Amino acid sequence: MNHNVTRRSFLSFAAAGAAVVSLAACGGNSAAGGSAAKAAYAAPAKDLSAELSYAIWDAAQKPAMQKIVTEFNKQYPNIKVTIDVTPSKGSAYWTKxxxxxxxxxxPDVFWMNGPHIKLYAQNNQLMPLDGLVSGKAVDTANYPKALVDLYTVNGAFYGVPKDFDTSALFYNKALFKEAGVSEPTSNWTWDDVKSAGAKLSKFYQGKGVYGYAGxxxxxxxxxxxxxxxxxxxxISTDGKKSGYDSAGSIAGLxxxxxxxxxxxxxxxxxxxxxxxxxxxxxxxLAMTMDGSWTVGPAQKALGDDLGIASLPKGPKSNQSVIHGLANVIPANAKNPAAAQAFVAFLGTQDAAKVQAETGTVIPAFNGTQDAWVKSVPSVDLSVFLDLAKDASPYxxxxxxxxxxxxxxxxxxxxxxxTKPVADVAKDLASQMNAxxxxxx
Amino acid sequence: MKAQTLTPASKSGRAAQATGERRKGKSKSVGWWPWLFVVPTVAGIGVFYLWPIVQTFYYSFTKWGVFGGTKFIGLDNYVRMFADSTIPQSILNTLIYTVVVLLGIPIAVILASLIERPGLRFAALYRTLYFIPYITMPAAVGIVWRLIYNGDFGPINWFLGLFGIQGPYWTSTPGFALLAVATVGLWMSLGFNLIIISAGLREIPRELFEAAEMDGASRVRQFFSITVPLLTPSIFFVTIVTVISGFQLFDLLYVMMGKANLAMPQTQSLVYIFYNQAFLQNDKGYAAAIGILILVIIALLTAFQFRIQKRWVNYV
Amino acid sequence: MSESMLSTKSGVDSRRSGAAVTSPSQAGGKPSGPAGRDRKSRGAEGARRHGTKGGKQGSNVLAHCVLSIGGLAMISPLLYQIVMSLSTNAEVQSTPPTLWPGVVQWSNFADVFTSMNFGSQLWVTVAITVVRVIGQVLLCSMAGYAFARMQFRFKGPILAIVLSIIMVPSQLFLIPQYQIIQNLGWLNSIAGIVAPGIFSAFGLFLMRQFFMGLPDELEDAARLDGANPFQIFFRVMLPLAANGLWALVIITVLWSWNDLLWPLVVTSTANAAPLSVGLSNLQGEHANNYPILMAASLMAMAPILIMFLLMQKRVMAGIGRSGLK
Structure with a gap:
């Protein structure tokens, strides 16, 4: 749920807070970090004594995080980690x-997300973690490539992926059955979903039930x-040019x-x-395109009527945007050795397995996602993982x-x-480029 | 927030009025005594309010980068502002909003004259009922109104449906959204206007009504020939409050409209655009120029109101 | 004594400040002073002053009809909110709308406590409100007194500048104020939330208006007794301005309790935030869970609503008076 960076929080005054704070932030502490991390990381002595604060925003994940800390302390008994949850998710966390x-x-270690990584990395607020990679404490091949790319800014690696989310097709089996429409399969195309949606909307006309929406x-x-x-x-891969005016983008809109x-x-x-x-x-709504974090609430509301299929294939592919969190360290870390040791541990398979058991998030470490897939047996959650393989970065x-x-x-x-799609897309592209x- | 900004804003109206009739000779104070009384507040106001305005003025001539660093760019922000078509549209939106909320004033006059009828029972209860919306938390009632206006399951459209009318999606249809927001503005300010006008009503000498009654004037006639004219100062006061708070419209839009709202261009206020540019798009230099425009418009409006008040406000 | 002073005040002030409205004391030719007491006390008693006129009682039926239907319409959003706060989410979104929940869901209110730090946020709200009210009453009444009744250089220009600030939308102050508070190291503190609000151009103006309406005699007498300006202010004049102080207290409490944007910007931890911020964060988290949102916002508004109901005569009188100036 917390991953929904585009969530509709219609009272996101906090955005203002974040903006104000970022203003005030300007000026100080630039180019502070960097040097420490360029050298290959070597695991510190096991008796290293330190206190770390770990900031997260999802209270539901705190037990899992606490368990990971306990595991971590088996290796480093003298590093005390305090988890600080900012209970209000999303924007309030960023204000803080x-x-x-x-x-x-x-904080010594904290959660990072896609929309913010470049802001922080380019503003020299984060410690590059290439040292962890060159020191073999973290292997980027263990995580979906799109996530690694997301947290790589100007060639430097800043965040060890923690978890991820993708989108898929959610549907309501009962509504399909009543209307006598055959359920979606993972081989569907845009045309399939359109025609099934049309049949459903027609069948339920006047009852306020619709076929498909996002x-x-x-x-x-x-x-x-x-x-x-x-x-x-x-947006172009270098993040400098809008892609909204391309023919494909216009077709997608x-x-x-x-x-x-x-x-x-x-x-x-x-x-x-x-x-x-x-x-x-x-x-x-009989069908909707939604993110993997919706599985829990949807299953709770619909029970066994919930069905999930892969995204219908478009003219070129069936692809989802992938987004995920990462653990990062501030540029001017007070205790870089201990913080790196903790982040490296958070990126391990063991830590990922602990997360998977909670069932709320898809852990980023490849091969540990099965537990999440099994968390809701009535639907095939593996479609989210399949989509992640070929996903496009956020x-x-x-x-x-x-x-x-x-x-x-x-x-x-x-x-x-009210305006032709192509016109709006071109207008958006030029304003976005500006x-x-x-x-x- | 909107409802609260009503009162302070209004005061300026009275300010000029009172300054006009500056009291004669009270030169009883000596030396530094007055400063002891004045300096803490004036210094605080200077630091927290005056200085920000000066800064805003300065920033309106700069490009303010996302990560800070201001660069003087002369009048560029203002040139861009005058070419920006959303600005005149938002001024128009604000005017429409203000006009709708102003409709609350005649309503308040009628209700007040009913409540203040001699010997009317439950008058205190009525005052309470009408006043409660004024003290509610805008952030809280905004959500309630969102539900009330909901196009699918909101009570308004259900009610219209009883008469076979298909209600619109109030807060997301251009045109209707502004009306919907303004109705909430009216709802929140009605109680305040009512109390001010009631207080004004009670100042009207009863003898006037008695005399009129003896002359055989009907209640309606009394209303128009005594009540309304003698209430004009109170009406003037609440008008200024309404106009100024109209130009500060922001919270209701934020709470009720949500993001990616189709109706936003036909609903947003100048302050909303300011906020959007400053805090969502991080274009603070441009936002500062819009802020200066807001200041100028409010100053002009207030000056205009005081100029015309002599024509219609009866000071006995 | 203070009672008669108050009534004195109202009589005098409506004349002095060029009261827009003919006051009863003038029209009735009654001299201002303690004798006017019975007629001048306004507020809830005001209605009675028009006399208990007999006839035309019949037409009050129409008045009752209009007023009660209108009054019901005014509070119906709150009634709707109460019903929603006791319903299930499905009932909130049902058509036709639910008039009363099938099973009353008191648990929604209990859920609020697990969803937000209600207790500590209530404490913060109360604390900032109290500090702000005390600070504003003290500072604004002092400054208002000086502007009303003392002479000093640049008084006019300073007053004009201060008053012009009242009209400026608060959003414009946000960034510079934040930078000041940050430099002071007051982020996430009650001091930080309260600081700008203590200094109020509006409060200054309101108190100035009230002090301008007070009679000279007592002040002169105190001065002859050798009292210094502080003693005159605190012992003689401030008690006379009780009505004005009440108006200021009420309005400040309302603003402080409901203010959202500023506290949201200066507080970043849930424990340092007031209820308004907690509520808006809750909306971000549970955007779809209407019953909990309704319950939480009812709880956040409840203290102020209860306070209003207990003190409504003073509130009405205070607000009403602020418009009479």
Missing amino acids: IQTQASSNTL DLTGGQTSYYNTMIEAGGTV QFWRDLIESGVSPSMQQLTDTASSDMFTSRK PASANTAAWNELENTLLPQAFAG ALAKES
Whole structure:
């Protein structure tokens, strides 16, 4: 749940907080870190004595984290790790982290996510962890490549992947059965999902039940995926140029417009009023594209009626955006040796197994995800893992928030049909390029 | 926040008024005594409020990078602002919002004149009912109103449905969204206006009504020929409050609209654009220029209101 | 004594400050002073002052109809909120709307305690409110007194500048204020949340208005007795301005309790945050769980609602008076 970086928190005043704090942060502590980490890391002596603070944002994961600390202490009994949960997830956590960054009081180890990594790395707030790799304490081959890429900024490796999430097709078996429509398979294409959606919407016409929709108030679980599936991009790999004006991207956006126009999906207004995930869990939506963190709540609401299939294949591929968290160390770490030892341990298979047992997140360490897959036996969760293999990295730049805001301002007009999709996409691309140009 | 900003803002109106009739000779104070009284507050206001305005003015001529570092760019932000089509649209939105909330004033006058009827029972209860919305937490009631307006399961559309009317998606349809937000603004400010106008009503000498009654004037006639004219100072006061708070519209938009809202361009206020640029898009130099525009507009509006008040406000 | 002073005050001040409205004391030709007491006390008694006029009782039926329907409409969102807070999420989203939950879900209120640090956030809210009220009452009444009744250089220009600040949207102050608080090292502290709010241009103005309406006589007498300005202020004038102080207290409590953006920016730990921030964080976390959101916001508003109901006469009088100036 916490991974939903595009979550609709309509009261995200905290964004303001983060922005204010980042302003105040400017000025101080630049280029502080770096030197320590370039050299290959060598595990410190087992009797190293230190105190570490570990900041996380998901209270539900605290038990797992605590268990990992206990395991870690079997190796380093004298390193005391205090876990600090900022109970409010997402933006409030970032307000806090940025406040601490501005006053040089960052926790010794903390969680990082995709939209923020470049902001922190390029602003010299993080310690490069290449030393851990060259010192063989961390092997980047153990994690999905897209995640490693996400946390590699300007050639330096900053965060050891912790977990990840991808999107897939969620459906309601009972609604399919009642309408006499055959259930989705993982071989479906866009046309399949469109025609099944049309049949469902038609069958349930007047009852407020729709065939297929996605959360269009953000791209991660909807249009980011279809844009890539149609051969487009959100942002160039160097993070300098918008991909919204490419033909593939426009086709990926048009997909959602077509669903709305044909009545398969609720209107843009309706999706703003009631989130698609809410409609799905309240049985008002037969199919939805959503993130892996939704499995828990959806299973709780729908029970055995919940079905999950891979993403329908678009003109080019069936691909999901992958996003995941990483553990990072601040540039001016008070105790770099102990912090690196802990982060290295967090990146091990043992630590990942502990996480997998909780069932809430997909651990990033390859091969340890089975426990998560087994956590909900009634559906085949392995589709999320299959999608992760070929997933596209979460689109981000140094000031991701600026063009996320542009997406939120402009795209609704395309989805609602008040302006042609292609026009909006081109407009968005040029405004986004202007925003990106300002980053440097 | 909106509801609270009502009162302070309003005060400026009275300020000028009171300064106008500056009291004669009170030169009883000597030496540094007055400063002892004044300096803590004035210094604090200077540091926390005046200085930020000066800074905003300075920043409006700069490009402010994401990670800080300001660069003087002259009038660029202002040039961009005057070319930005969302700015005039947002001013129009603000005007429409303000006009709708202003409709609450005649409503408040009518309700107050009913509540303040001599010997009316339950008058205190009525005052309480109408005043409660004013003291509620905007962040909290914003969510309630979101539900009330919900296009699928909100009570408003259910009610309209009883009459066979298909209600719109209130907070996400251009046009309706502004109306929906303004209705909440009216709801929150009605109690405040009512209390101010009630207090004004109680100042009207009863003898006037009695005389009118003896002359055979109907209640309606009394209302228009005595109540309303003698209430104009209170009406003026709440009008200024409403107009200024209208131009500070922000919280309700934030709580009720949500992100990626199709109706946002036709609903957002200037302050909202300021916030968006400063805190979401990290373009603080441009935001500062918008901030200066907000200051100028509010100053002009207030000056305008005081200029025309002589035409219609009866000071007896 | 103070009672009669109050009434004196209201009579005098409406004349002095060029009261917009003809006050009863003027119209009735009653001299201002202690004798006017019975007529001047406003607020809840005010309605009675119009006299207990007999006839036309019949037409009050219509008034009751309009007022009660309107009043019901005004509080219906809150009633709706109460119902929602006791329902299940499915009931909230059902059509037609649920008028009363099938099974009353008191557990929603219990869940609030596990979802947010309600206790500590309530404490923070109370603390910042108390500190802010005390600070503002003291500072604003002193400054307001000086601006109303003392002469000093640059008084006019300073007042004009201070008053112009009242109109500025608070969002404009956010970044510079944050930087100041950060430099002071007051992030995440009650001091940091309270500091800017203690200095209030509005409070200064409100108190100035009240002090301008007070009579000269007592001040003059005290001065003749050799009292210094501090003694005059605290012993003589401040007690006379009780009504104004109440108005200031009430309005400050409301702002402090409901203020969201500023505390959200200066606090980053859940324990240092007030209820308004806790509530908004809860909305970020449980965006879909309406009953818990409704229950939490009811709990956050409850103290202020209860306080209002207990003190409503003073609240109404205080707010009403602020408009009479």
